[in-house]
Amino acid sequence: MNRVVVIGAGPAGLIAAACAAQGGRQVTLVDDNPEPGGQLWRGGGGGVARQKLEGVNVALLNGARVVAAHGNTLTVETRDRAIALHWDQLIVAAGARERFLPFPGWTLPGAMGAGAMQAFIKSGLDVRGKRIVVAGTGPILLAVAALAKDKGAEIAAICEQAPAWRVRRFAFHLSMAKILEAIHLKRKLRGVPLYYGTWVREAEGGERVRRVILSDGRAIDCDYAACGYGLVPNTELLRLLEGRENVHAVGECTGIGGYLKSAVEGAAAGYRVAGDDSQANKLRPVIEQARKFAVRLERTFAPRAELRSLPRDETVVCRCEGVAFGALRDLPNWRYAKLHTRCGMGPCQGRVCGPAVEFLFGWKPDSTRPPVLPARVDTLMGGSDA
């Protein structure tokens, strides 16, 4: 038997699943969102996601999260049942999440990630007439601001922490398509203040965000502060599967490189599991190209050192367990912090504070164990086979 399972129905996973199925494989595609599409085509992307699967035989499992992996079996949880999913070839396309860095006020209602703002708008958040500050780093800021403006929001400011010269140098190397995309976005955002080398130092307001203070001291009134510091790959599943054969990692979970990297890596893995190595090999040069872009992206938008001094002693770093910066500052490593302050031990399992403490203190993540996502007790008791 040659059962292919693909985890993640973002661009990488969708394309991988489609290519594998075209090659005659029996493919199951699992994703935890209600609709396929991943980050880019969240909510289905107006039908784009499902189009990728048209005419190919892929079993799509939506609203299904992979919570554990053991041997050649995945434990998958849906709203009402648990499934043991066997694989012979596994494609992990688990994507990336946003990096959040703590600053005073980041836990107030109205403060959220930049990608989060985009996701919420795509899933029904009404931003008409709202004043929004979009801040943090990366190309995503422009995309978020353009979407919000399009939906009737007033963008009070866009703050990119990377200095202007670095972003310009990055732009210089972009492909024509990407340059056109950027021009298109900028045109949409005409009249919106865009500050480079600037970041949100603090968010204020009693019950919810009312204004943000920028690094240059300026105060800007707003209803929402959308701050995201780039993306971090979702590597938990891969770490759980470490050392296993026939596991292919593709897309953002192997490094942040945008749509093209995810698409071509996905296609190559899809061909490969279908036994079509020659097609897969043809994609090598494009993949190389995409990976170079990923490196430039990372260099350009690396968070600056000043962001390490934003949190005050009382600023919460681990939101699940309510652990403040002051309690962590002088500790030797994450293992110690976990045990003695419970930082990272709450329901998000350090997905939010992990990248933050890595940036703030240089702490490396420690072991990964099942369940990689919260799971019902009966799921871990063993599900039915599929």
Next chain:
Amino acid sequence: MRIRIDGREFEAPEQCSVAAAILNTGAAGFAPLCGMGICMQCRATVDGAPLMQACQLPCREGMTVETR
């Protein structure tokens, strides 16, 4: 679609997530962070089931949501 959030009725658009619906009502103290199933800050009691991830859950007609 009509749903109840903390005892009050609201109209939610098609394909609206529970978290977006709660944000639209401006419910006090609701501070979701990621919008994509990672941070667990959006959890709410939905139709009696506690700790549901509201950002991963589409609204359905007649749903009851408690944010605390």
Next chain:
Amino acid sequence: MNPDVAIVGGGIVGAACADACAAAGLCVVVVEHGVEGGGATGAGMGHLTVMDDSEAQFALTRCSVDLWNRLGPELPANVEYTPCGTLWVAADEEEMGWVRRKHAWHADRGLRTEILDAAALTEAEPNLRRGLAGALRVPCDSVIYQPAATRFLLDRSRAGIVRVRATAIGEGSVRLADGGQLSAGAVVNAAGVDAPRLTPGIEIEPRKGHLLITDRLRGFARHQLVELGYLKSAHGSRGDSVAFNLQPRATGQLLIGSSRQMGATGPEVEPRMLSWMLRRAVEFMPALRSLPAIRAWTGFRPCTPDNLPYIGLAPGARSIYVAAGHEGLGIATSLATGLLIAAAIAGGPTPVPPAPYDPARKAAHAHSH
């Protein structure tokens, strides 16, 4: 200046030894190569319970649980000291017989326990399934967050921490992996499952256990709940076993245990054991099924052949002491262990007769053959 006592191992047992020695006026250094409380201590449950497997076990656990209860009010909030008591749950009439025998046995020794019939059990813990026979309530038992307790004891002892691995122990000295050497009046081996590496002649085997913790769900259970069958699991055959053992944490989380495996050496969470353990728990508490679990992990209990810890002078030694091998009760019995060690080093009264825990007992046993 050399310390009076060098303790190898910064788990709860080493920390309690440090605390008791400091209270006896001794100057203490702790050698810990990992994180304080990061060994078996951090992996365990933090149930402070009186056990009655043998007179010696009863004496040690009871004394130590009393010490904890006296310390309770002084513990900082992060230790989450919760005097919730234990319910030993009887599944059927046979086990109800054990409940009555235990009750009488405890009464003979001046420990107040309480028999709950089926109705009283349901009232006490409505989430347990119907049809259980009853329970024995041990009101003096409690629960703590043991890594924080370890930190508290170490801080209170003002022990210096040496963050290196100890490679050997001699009379009055500890050899360190960095090439250094630590001189001290006395050395205590509190290295948990690793203790036999430093003290030949004692026998400790790791006994693997799984645990799972849920999200915060305040009010689901009020007592530490343990099935009476646990006693079979803990002390019966050396094969793999599981038992229903559920602990409500101060955070509102539930800690679900427990499993026991001899001979398993890897720390990985084993789906077979996890699933078996959870099935057992759900048999007693069906509503657990739908609760969200956030994490599972494993730990290794330091297990001796007779299930009693080694506390006292190492076999054939003059100033080397052992405080290790506490199996599944090291959190509970740590404080009494500390007092025994301090008394052995500095003199003075012992909290319980020390003979049953003498590390030389096995050696003596071996000689008689």
